[in-house]
Amino acid sequence: xxxxxxxxxxxxxxxxxxxxxxxxxxxxxxxxxxxxxxxxxxxxxxxxxxxxxxxxxxxxxxxxxxxxxxxxxxxxxxxxxxxxxxxxxxxxxxxxxxxxxxxxxxxxxxxxxxxxxxxxxxxxxxxxxxxxxxxxxxxxxxxxxxxxxxxxxxxxxxxxxxxxxxxxxxxxxxxxxxxxxxxxxxxxxxxxxxxxxxxxxxxxxxxxxxxxxxxxxxxxxxxxxxxxxxxxxxxxxxxxxxxxxxxxxxxxxxxxxxxxxxxxxxxxxxxxxxxxxxxxxxxxxxxxxxxxxxxxxxxxxxxxxxxxxxxxxxxxxxxxxxxxxxxxxxxxxxxxxxx
Amino acid sequence: xxxxxxxxxxxxxxxxxxxxxxxxxxxxxxxxxxxxxxxxxxxxxxxxxxxxxxxxxxxxxxxxxxxxxxxxxxxxxxxxxxxxxxxxxxxxxxxxxxxxxxxxxxxxxxxxxxxxxxxxxxxxxxxxxxxxxxxxxxxxxxxxxxxxxxxxxxxxxxxxxxxxxxxxxxxxxxxxxxxxxxxxxxxxxxxxxxxxxxxxxxxxxxxxxxxxxxxxxxxxxxxxxxxxxxxxxxxxxxxxxxxxxxxxxxxxxxxxxxxxxxxxxx
Numbered sequence: 001x002x003x004x005x006x007x008x009x010x011x012x013x014x015x016x017x018x019x020x021x022x023x024x025x026x027x028x029x030x031x032x033x034x035x036x037x038x039x040x041x042x043x044x045x046x047x048x049x050x051x052x053x054x055x056x057x058x059x060x061x062x063x064x065x066x067x068x069x070x071x072x073x074x075x076x077x078x079x080x081x082x083x084x085x086x087x088x089x090x091x092x093x094x095x096x097x098x099x100x101x102x103x104x105x106x107x108x109x110x111x112x113x114x115x116x117x118x119x120x121x122x123x124x125x126x127x128x129x130x131x132x133x134x135x136x137x138x139x140x141x142x143x144x145x146x147x148x149x150x151x152x153x154x155x156x157x158x159x160x161x162x163x164x165x166x167x168x169x170x171x172x173x174x175x176x177x178x179x180x181x182x183x184x185x186x187x188x189x190x191x192x193x194x195x196x197x198x199x200x201x202x203x204x205x206x207x208x209x210x211x212x213x214x215x216x217x218x219x220x221x222x223x224x225x226x227x228x229x230x231x232x233x234x235x236x237x238x239x240x241x242x243x244x245x246x247x248x249x250x251x252x253x254x255x256x257x258x259x260x261x262x263x264x265x266x267x268x269x270x271x272x273x274x275x276x277x278x279x280x281x282x283x284x285x286x287x288x289x290x291x292x293x294x295x296x297x298x299x300x301x302x303x304x305x306x307x308x309x310x311x312x313x314x315x316x317x318x319x320x321x322x323x324x325x326x327x328x329x330x331x332x333x334x335x336x337x338x339x
Numbered sequence: 340x341x342x343x344x345x346x347x348x349x350x351x352x353x354x355x356x357x358x359x360x361x362x363x364x365x366x367x368x369x370x371x372x373x374x375x376x377x378x379x380x381x382x383x384x385x386x387x388x389x390x391x392x393x394x395x396x397x398x399x400x401x402x403x404x405x406x407x408x409x410x411x412x413x414x415x416x417x418x419x420x421x422x423x424x425x426x427x428x429x430x431x432x433x434x435x436x437x438x439x440x441x442x443x444x445x446x447x448x449x450x451x452x453x454x455x456x457x458x459x460x461x462x463x464x465x466x467x468x469x470x471x472x473x474x475x476x477x478x479x480x481x482x483x484x485x486x487x488x489x490x491x492x493x494x495x496x497x498x499x500x501x502x503x504x505x506x507x508x509x510x511x512x513x514x515x516x517x518x519x520x521x522x523x524x525x526x527x528x529x530x531x532x533x534x535x536x537x538x539x540x541x542x543x544x545x546x547x548x549x550x551x552x553x554x555x556x557x558x559x560x561x562x563x564x565x566x567x568x569x570x571x572x573x574x575x576x577x578x579x580x581x582x583x584x585x586x587x588x589x590x591x592x593x594x595x596x597x598x599x600x601x602x603x604x605x
Contacts, residue, residue, distance in 0.1 A: 085427060092430035097462040129428070136430045137371045298372070 032270035044290035045252035056102040062266035066105040070144040105305035109143030117157035143173025226264035234268040246284035388503030390472030401436035412445035438468035477504025533561035534598035540572035
């Protein structure tokens with residue numbers, strides 16, 4: 001079909017939607033930041049090792065004060081124990097420091113992810129070193145663990161790690177599968193209960209409209225991942241919060257090496273605000289509930305980050321509270337000149 | 340620790356103190372669960388150059404546990420194994436405590452590679468733990484490693500006067516590299532923290548004195564003070580001519596301490 005580009009106005013889109021959506025569309029055109037002024041966010045699921053310093057800068061600007069980095073796979077399988085060990089060490093070391101440079105408190109959860117649980121020989125070795133890392137400062141849970149293909153090996157190591165979490169009194173961050181999600185989620189919860197974990201110590205992640213009710217009804221925390229195409233969209237998230245209220249619901253970005261959005265949490269908060277959800281509900285699902293759930297580890301002090309990341313006295317440089325070393329001075333991204 | 344820790348903290352530390360290597364390393368890891376991050380106000384050091392300034396209490400207790408591990412190192416293989424495990428799995432604050440404790444490690448010379456790893460670190464507090472108030476580098480670093488430590492401090496605008504043994508380990512090679520580095524900085528329109536010029540004093544020569552000339556020809560009062568001090572301290576014959584050129588009088592009241600402050604270098 002031949003169209004005249006100058007006559008687009010005469011050919012209105014069929015996808016304009018309701019009056020409410022039109023208003024939303026025009027409001028967000030001006031950017032989302034003005035809608036979340038003064039809000040603080042806690043994103044309980046971000047794979048920052050896969051992200052750039054620009055993302056950290058943007059997160060800080062958008063009001064993210066703390067985050068949790070669950071251990072996961074790297075996009076391809078690891079071939080030896082040393083790779084796991086270095087990865088876990090980086091989550092409590094280098095990544096923690098990188099985050100602190102932008103004033104964001106970085107926590108992590110440690111675990112053997114479901115995909116790599118299928119390499120049983122290696123999985124056995126990883127299980128050996130997990131307790132050492134789970135005892136470390138700022139490790140706020142076992143995660144992300146659970147099912148991917150729902151194989152026997154995945155179940156074996158999911159169960160073993162639930163036992164470890166119970167023994168160490170740590171919350172569990174449960175990944176639910178992309179395929180056969182509903183059954184996989186039910187199975188994950190049933191096994192957790194079978195091992196005697198209190199449902200409030202278990203955060204079931206990557207929920208959707210189909211899994212949410214059962215997760216909440218059984219007393220688990222329900223996390224929702226705002227992730228383009230494959231997981232939740234934030235308009236759907238708004239509807240879920242409208243329907244279920246804020247109790248035991250938390251939003252995250254699960255930003256990683258895929259096409260994902262590290263600002264999913266602040267953007268969703270802005271959309272909730274525009275769509276008339278009250279500030280207290282927004283605060284609960286984008287900050288407080290995640291804090292409550294993971295603070296059960298005894299490893300989170302809200303006072304460490306709520307008024308901005310307090311730099312340790314020991315980091316003082318001749319009495320100045322300036323973090324030194326490897327710290328890039330803030331750069332203006334719009335400046336053509338680089339000094 | 341006494342007088343600065345809670346009773347419960349003292350009891351916990353006491354209980355763990357009698358454990359074996361493995362038990363002590365576990366206590367090392369678990370420290371922050373039982374010991375606060377209160378800043379230690381007064382702690383007398385047991386070694387020259389080893390300072391506990393601005394240490395948190397959990398760091399002090401961790402270093403204490405590491406010193407107990409060193410005392411129980413008669414089985415060198417077991418000790419080395421346990422220490423390597425701690426290094427390889429160290430969380431950020433654990434790494435700081437490990438490097439802080441290096442002066443009391445058993446078989447000190449065997450930990451050189453670990454110590455230079457800390458110098459390679461880009462984690463500010465880890466680097467600082469080996470660089471400042473720590474006599475390990477002055478005791479064990481060969482010249483190349485020592486020079487790298489000092490240059491990295493200068494490069495990152497860190498306070499070199501807090502490096503133990505700074506003037507004692509100073510050497511002509513370091514000073515020459517500093518000169519090259521300063522020239523690069525100047526070419527880029529940047530500067531070098533003024534206090535670093537103190538390294539020039541013992542090795543001033545015909546080439547290096549030109550850098551001092553450059554400092555004195557500029558307006559920056561800190562650079563002028565640094566240049567003045569170098570000329571005053573140096574035995575180099577050409578120093579006097581430069582003093583006359585700029586009309587500089589000797590003044591015993593001038594001190595490098597005035598320059599021991601962070602300076603913006605960008």
